[in-house]
Amino acid sequence: MSTEPEPASKDTTDAVDTGPDTPGTAEVPAPDTPDAAEPDAVEAGSATEPDTTEPDTTAESAAGSGDGGEAAAQVSEGEAELAAQRVERERIERRKAGKQGPIDAGGKLSGTAADLLAAVRAVESGEKPAAAVFGAPEPARRPAPEPVRRPRPAHPEPAAAPAGPVGPAPETVRSVRDVLAEGGAPESLAPQTAALLGEGAEEALRADPWQLLRVGGVRPEQADGFARALLGAQCGPDDERRGRAVTVWLLEQAALAGHTALELSRLTATLAQRGVPDPDAAVQGALAEGEALAFQDALDEPGARPERAASGAVGGSDGEGAEGESAEGEGEERPVRVLIGLERYALAEESLADGLARLVNSPPKQDGSTPDWERAAASAQGSAAELIRAVAGHGLVLHTGGEASLAEPAALLRAAHSLGLRAWAAAPGPLGRDRFAALLGDPSSDSPSPGPGPAAPATAAVPAAVTVTGLLTGAEGPGRDADGALDLDLLVVLDAPQLDVEAGALLAESLPDGARLVLTGDPAVLWSVGPGRVFADLLAARLCPQVASRRPDPGPLGELVSGIGIGELGQVEAPGKEVVIVPVRDAGEAVHRTVQLVADSVPRAIGVPAEETQVITPGHGGAAGTRALNAALKERLNPGPGRFGGFDPGDRVVHSPAPGRVLPGRVVGADADGLHLSCAGETVVVPQDRVEGSVRHGWALTAHQALGGRWPAVVVVLPGDAVPALSRPWIYTAFGRAARHLSVVHGVEQALPRAVSEIPAKPRTTRLPVLLTPQVPATD
Secondary structure, X not given: OOOOOOOOOOOHHHOEOOOOOOOOOOOOOOXXXXXXXXXXXXHHOOOOOOOOEOOOHHHHHHHOOOOOOOOOOOOOHHHHHHHHHHHHHHHHHHHHHOOOOOOOOOOOOOHHHHHHHHHHHHHHHOOOOHHHHOOOOOOOOOOOOOOXXXXXXXXXXXXXXXXXXXXXXXXXXXXXXXXXXXOOOOHHHHHHHHHHHOOOHHHHHHHOHHHHHHOOOOOHHHHHHHHHHHHHHHOOOOOHHHHHHHHHHHHHHHXXXXXXXXXXXXXXXXXXHOOOOOHHHHHHHHHHOOOOXXXXXXXXXXXXXXXXXXXXXXXOOOOHHHHHHHHHHHOOOOOEEEEEEOHHHHHHHHHHHHHHHHHHHOOOOOOOOHHHHHHHHHOOOOHHHHHHHHHHXXXXXEEEOOHHHHHHHHHHHHHHHHOOOOEEEEEOOHHHHHHHHXXXXXXXXXXXXXXXXXXXXXXXXXXXXXXXHHHHHOOOOOOEOOOOOEOOOEEEEXXXXXXXXXXXXXXXXXXXXXXXXXXXXXXXXXXXXXXXXXXXXXXXXXXXXEEEOOOOOOHHHHHHHHHHHOOOOOOOOOOOOOEEXXXXXXXXXXXXXXXXXXXXXXXXXXXXXXXXXXXXOOOOOOOOOHHHHHHHHHHHHOOOOOOEOOEOOOOEEEEXXXXXXXXXXXXXXXXXXXXXXXXXXXXXXEOHHHHHHHEEEOOEEOHHHHOOOOEEEEEEEEOHHHHHHOOHHHHXXXXXXXXXXXXXXXXXXXXXXXXXXXXXXXXXXOOHHHHHOOOOOOOO
């Protein structure tokens, strides 16, 4: 893949800011125009140092959230989803309150939290060894072998969400607008600020101006300027209110980069960079107010059994050997790490661990006899048969493979359906749902014959595919039973790497006793938009059967993408022009050649029309980001004045009703109710005040937005300033979206093969492996 020389240019959206922020030195500018939630620019920066990279997508991700700022005349799909999630989180929080060692919000720091931080400081300063500090045993977790299903309140249907305006009262917005103006902050922040802080928003801001930092897109230096204007000489960098607010803000930025928690040492170091004079006190303040939680996790030694990490001694009854190891372990230092995290993600990870342990430790419901399952497996081929056999006897199964391997979960669903199971497939988004639904409807894809076993119910010819959101809210799928659990026997979750900890927790807690859960996906693609790495953590934990597909992706594209997955970018023979490299010198030429490819070259030479060609680029900003590319493509493919908030009928768009959710569609029209879209065959009306923050043009997407989709032709644009964003998972994901043809607009020279061979996925700090260890018995 040779290219012409092209000098690298600096990506201004990924500027590194490591210097301390000083309160009162910056005014509060209006935040960037919010766009659909998308973290690709976050992936371009350091995923382990949340303060070093704050791209423009930080504001976009937060602004698209269901917290909302504007009053709405009707309940949107995103609000219905978030309402259902709130019900589930309230239940999880009630359960959490009954566990040992909570930190009460609003109280002074004392007991475990205070001792924990003091102990960490003692270890770091060398005053005490780790064994002396952390030698006390942790409170025992619930034993796993006999999990008991907890009662669960019934989940409301979307229609049960409150009707009518759901935003803050107009008088509250007006009072917040006044105090924002007084502090020099943009008045446009008033609706969202009022929604976040409630009826007493004005008083809360005057009492603690750094509360403004909770609003999406506001940065510490901007909140400092606002506080300086309101407090005058009383404002200083050592204000404890500032320390707490910056602590929470850093944890939120870490969540945007995929972490569910941060190591204490890293958090305090970053707080010091942000101009907080006493980082320890800032963390203690956040813990005391219940805005964050502290965790002490034992680090598992390489090759050690899980029991050792949980209890410090090897389990079992090996007589003298076990006793000797236990006695020896008492004198050894026990490696630990101290993590600080936001409560919502801590509760989600604990709930997810509980739900997965229940599936692993409980026998699945005996739907269909063993001979029936065996006959279904025998009629399948290769690893599809292995998958059916694994699911027959286990409540949780992991399945990995590329695009071609989707035929195997399809065969599993047909087999389960033929045995009388209520079997469903759920994908994170409509792209994956529709792709798999087409596969389910194709009887040629490894469909096992049911044999002489029981016939399938007459309610449906084939199992159905839904979205995860639709399944959880009740808008799609089987609904829920009287106990509030999903009314199904088998759930196959597609594109499992896209599951974050919150979605994973909601799914696991929603499954009934005896249900089977299969998580299937390609572990080489980009991880989830939200925090966590659920699929990767489960694969590493090895707590359940794993079936790796042996079905390769076919053709030159399959060969190219498979090589990238193992770190090799090789030459492939492409007699049918399946892969074309288009070298460019600069971003302007990249945009020009992209438009030429989509509008002319690909339709003429490959036979794929422009409406079936997708452009993918690393980020939204820059001279060849999605904004610039979409503007150029609109001018060529659907020119118009953009009289509906920049959109015209026929425009290709993506709608993000909630963070991390992407609905591709087209503009149908607009009226007083808002912008009318056609998304996945359904009509969606986006209110006028939400168009700017949740709708983008969609001819060009980022790789995260394109996850779950496949197009006949894909044009991947790699301008010179894209180098910091490139990694093996990004390239694998982008190139893998092409089904028939891939064009690469190439301006990064040797950075492309270097990224494939040397830059793996950025690490994420999560607690799920530690939480799973004591819950699931180890197997040799």
